[in-house]
Amino acid sequence: KSVLKLLLTEVYASEHPKVECLSLRFKQAVFANRLDVDELDPYIVVYRRLEEYLKARGEHERLELIRRCLYLKVDKKLSRPPRNNRKSWQRLLLERLTRDWNWDSRQLAMLDSRSQWKVRQVSAERRMLVNELTYSYRFLSEFARSEHAGSSLNSRDLGILGRRLYAAFERKAGKIEFINPGIAPDLAEDTLTLAQSPSPDEPNETLWALYSGSVNAQDLEDFSPLKRSRELVELLAWRQRNGVIDNSTRLSLHPGSSDLTEYELSNLLSSLQQVVPLPLPAVDEAALLSASVPGEVLLLVNVGIDPLKQFSQMNMHMTTERTDALGYSGVRENLILTIDRVTLNSWNELLVTRYDGPHALLDCLRDFLNSLPSKGKKPNLRVRCFCRNRATAIAERVEDLFRETLGSFSSEQANRYLLQIKQHYHLLELKPGHVSHTSLKDLPTLIEHLGEELPGYSELHLDRSALEGEDLALILPVGRPQCIQVFYRLNETSATAELSVLDEHNALWRQQMPFRDEQSLLTPLQRFLQSVLYRRNALLALDNLPAHQPLEILYYQVLPDAPLRAQRLERRPPPLSPISHPFYDVQAIVEPADGKRSHVTLYCNHREFSELEYAGDLFAAVAQHILAQRRDGARYPCYITDLDLSAVLGEGHMQSVHYLRYKSRLEAALNQALQKA
Template identity: 35%
Template structure:
């Protein structure tokens, strides 16, 4: 042990040099320990890092351009480092240049690196401190260089994370945004304490914290100012990351969130840190920081690496804390966490190494804990633990993580007085915890958070059994468990549908394509071929050992579907069922949703798997037509949530149990994707409607009151009634490609566009069918006697133009009226092509006027309710008033028109124009309402005309 630094008469320059030399010596020793844990190529990575940030050379790793900021103060590469560089690049030649400015202030390693917890899989967290004067372009180049070096590290099996830091900003609380690796504003003081305790200086300026004696920690800021003012140390030689003088109590709340978030993936490391945070919270506000113990030892000249190992110090403090609370089970868990984190296997004899210090430290600790060989053998076989033991351990870990989280959050909320943490960050972490830990029906929960590498079972049994509620469910057992054994054995997992239990097994890596799966009972509806077809689909959908962390940015939005997979009719052959109940199947009607002469749906059950942007996999089970539509609405809701502009996930459907399974799956898959396209931005948007036929009924899917829903429609006439309902804004309707194919409706609605009035007509069998789409997408239909095309077009054009003109003249002066004058109605003639499909051919109405003998018929009224509003029917120059003629008005007008016609022919009467007060106001009738009104009025006149016929 070296002599302690004496501070009785105040610190002097010689004392400061001694302290600095001791810290640097400790860091050199830690770097030697780190080097022993690395492969030669990995050691080269660490040794070369300072050189790569000191110079820019195009043939060395990480080169991001000649303008990338470089230069580390007081750094000169050794000959060994230069030899490593020349191995990577034969053209490399180091030229020492005098620099006026160094843009890279320091490089530090921090975390478990070099400690007893350092393993081959440990992350390399590197703090890259830069000149605060760098502009945005220079910072981006530095980030690019860091990303390139992270990629190089990955090639060497190193997981490297650079944290680009501006020290002054860090000290003032301006931190990196929350991410999978950065804790954001949630725990800056606790992060700083860990940095002071674990950080290893690679190159550059040292932390001025080294130079503040332990007893001066409470007076840190003033002491540093004194050191600078009296020129004991040069500010250009060090960096001031800040002090631990005070910590906001809210930080314990943030730390609880952050550590629990990290604990989802690395529970053993996290539990130790959470327990340490609890110990700090117990001492609040007079916290005994571990980094101060390290500093005290260095000032006292006692810098034994084993005693100052960051993880050993952390465990010892946790042990004191938990023993003080008499929490023996939690203490045992803390010991397991340290043991597993070290990745030592003390039950196995190892070749005696010259300096196997980690093993020696663990042996001393475990002897003190009273661990016997049997316990060590069990712990060392962790990678071979099977599912039951893993689930017990997982439940224990989650229980302790949750308990510690509650302790810290209760403490913080009791004492909190200011808002030191970004509430959005807490919200994001809360969402992540919710998705990872919350259990709910249909959600595939993870049972192996880094406990073991291999859970695969050679054999499992699946039982399809009636439950107490008279429903059927699937029960999973490990090994070969027959029906009699199942009565006395607890199942490992139960689920309502097969795909849920298989997805749970697959995603938790419990079974693979080689696992023997036995099905019970023998009359089980599932065939082995279907079972393995579903497993193969899951294997393609979720490749084994492929995991993707959820970016924090995705948690800012509601969870949206990243994939949607449908398994149809699992264990059911609908064709066999239909034949059994005597339904006729021999027909040309092949639509699986309205199949055969009985118009039956071939979709009986739907098992829907949705993977979300929050990292969840959800399974829902649906039955029949209602279930199909509910699963469709769920897919729409989850597929169209989140950022505007996101491309919705496509749905895939699978059906393995019927001769028509493939066509049924393709039909449902197309339906789901067509509907999704309809409501997406690339289609016609959320204001759309989608009409679908299933069996003999129609269903209209729409978005209303912030949700997707559907309602049934019975028969073609009700379809027309629904489509003709007035709309106050444009609502286009899409008709499914196989629905209403024998009618012109799909063709008509494909032409629909906002703001246009479109007229469609066809004539056959002595009748004319007239369809008009108004500017909001409502559809008017009228059937009439066969009409001459010339007069039909002229009449409709005259009526619609008159209505638009009247509407434009009635608009307030501050609203543009020219739109109604310019948007002339469009006309289309409907006919069928060789395939029998309807096509719409544009028509241009005749330009010449109606003949002088043509009798105009106008209605003048104050409103659409003719029973309440006085009105006039004007035939040429003659006026007929409802006040004068009363109930005889229509027969009188019909008689007058009949008298004017040559030969007194009783062909239908049509209105030429409507003149209704207030037609241009927002509250006035829509075009579809006026057309319906015109149709009703014409109906009254034509009924009166029929009665006048001889």
């Protein structure tokens, strides 16, 4: 019926602006006393006009499709005897028409067996049906543009029609093709065979195929499958969307080189039935007026794969205290090897995406978060795993991770989420619509990355198994905006201390320092941070100061001391600098030079040391001067107490981590010169 109506609209458009509508033809026939009731039947009036149009254009294939559409719409089966041996007027009229069309008994029998049509017949009919629907729509859309006939109402209707056709028939990567838009009532097969076999084109790849009937593994090459696919879930989703398997279908399995079992296959089919319950409800106009959004999401983990296959083959079971699926056993094995994401969206499109390789979980999580609408209802998420080893624990771990990340996902600010898989770290940048992840090979690389500048405050969430046993697992989650937090951990055995700072944007700076006492450890840093804040406030207008909340500096001690495992944080008061113990001031001013170089000028208690005077010996000269001021010439560390970077970074809102990084480099060069002096 849709084909007939669309084509009639095409006829009207082709006659524009002198359109002869069917109601006018009907009246003309009545007034001309052409009162053949059969010819005045509305469907026959429509058909005659379409026939006239298509014959004039020489489009005989489209005419044959129109005839089949009319025949199936009337639904009188001419290959079978009439009820009670009495022919209705509709049947008599159809008999006359089909004789004019030169249809034989074989063609009538084929159309009348529509209720028994299966995949092959439906696929052939669908191709012609889709071609006609999309051709007519494009014709009408082009007509509306060329004639400027698009009123707001017509534009809306055409837009909705286009999206309806797109959702039902347009092909795109990962989309499961819907082959039965009302062509046949039931595509379910009595018996099917599912088999994996080597790819004929790629020697190292395999493919999955679905065959009608029960086929032996040795005979597969002699049969043509109903459908082939590189991935199993894509094939199973196709059969579910099109109703090829129902509860009575007998399914034979030839798993090939995969680890797929009949138990896993049965559960995969059940999971897909829950996500795609047939028949799907019709898509209303409200959904089509908006962009499609995911409604149901099913994650299938390790389909056809045993993550601990080496132990299964030896009939062994591994026992370990480390049972996390992302870091299983002492060698921290990742048990999440593949994920198949099945999505049913608001336009009833079914999409399947396969993720494998070392970043399968992260890539899937990234794409899932990027698919979410900025506002409105979030999709219903299900995670399932039916592999041989630790399936339930794996599914629960993935679902927990997705839900925790979703809880950290905010449409208002960019957050971060830190995950550890095996010995590697992965940092997710949770920017709405632009979620990404960075892989970091080890802890030093992670610390360096966390010290990079941030455009604003970015909260950092830790996965439950990330940084296990590290003091950073205690430090990173407590970051606060508008605050500089200093953490220190002592190691009296090695006479060192680990200093960590989270700045006002939650960037991390970390440095290992020699330790004598807490006063000498913390006071230089306190004086430096106060100088940085003083410089920042000096750049603000006085009338803006109340609007800029001053940054608070907080101190925490990580306990117990190293090398014991860190267990807690305890707040400590800021260090006090008694007047009787004045500190030696070392101020640095950094200015840009050619290329990546920079000029450094140092002031030691206000005495200037510049590169203009000392060139490459600047730090050696300063070291000599500092040692001369010390009574016993001791070579204990020297600290930068003030730093100006305005010429390098500009006078905008600079992060404290910038100053701390420059401070570390300058102090390293100065203290190295002290040791050599």
